Amino acid sequence: MRGIRVVLIQNDGVARTIDNAAIGVSLMEVGRAEGVDGILGDCGGGCSCATCHVYVDAEWQQRVGPPDDVEIATLDMVSHLQQSNSRLCCQIVLTPELDGLKVTVAPAE
Template sequence: MGAITVRLTDVDGKEVTIDDCEAGETLMEAARRKGVAGIIAECGGACSCATCHVYVDEEWIDMVGEPDDVEEDMLDMVDDIRRPNSRLSCQVKLTARLDGLTAEVAPEL
């Protein structure tokens, strides 16, 4: 059983707590495992779509870090709903440092 907890607000506004995340697992993997509405993840985590787009809570953005160039290119595909705190959940690797992370699933296009 994992020791990392994350909280996501799904596309329906429901808060989902995932309290069994493992270090090394991505936020997308945890969200899919828990059935979080709005995390479609068509590419399965290959960073080749933007269907796992989330808004990381402002207090966590520095700890999560900035997107790399490939992720930036994918986020450009959702520019009309992109925010400064946008990330692809497939690129957010969970660590003990991210225990308590909160994010909101971006609306579907």
């Protein structure tokens, strides 16, 4: 199956475009595999470490959806960096509807 395009904007301003991101994996796994700066994913996608924190672009927020309670609790651990469009991208599973998804990587601690 053809992958989708996702764009992650790093803290240095560089937009990392990944053209063939696989459907069904998380945005964290894609970002980490591509070495996107700031996407660490220490806990491996378990929603427990907040090292894959991104801000979802306004136009994509509705399609991506809000965090669930477990994710909200983990985001609260980095409340100094949290915004209304914060997500942990290990919890964003790529689907065909997310083709073109654009996010900005949250700053490091």
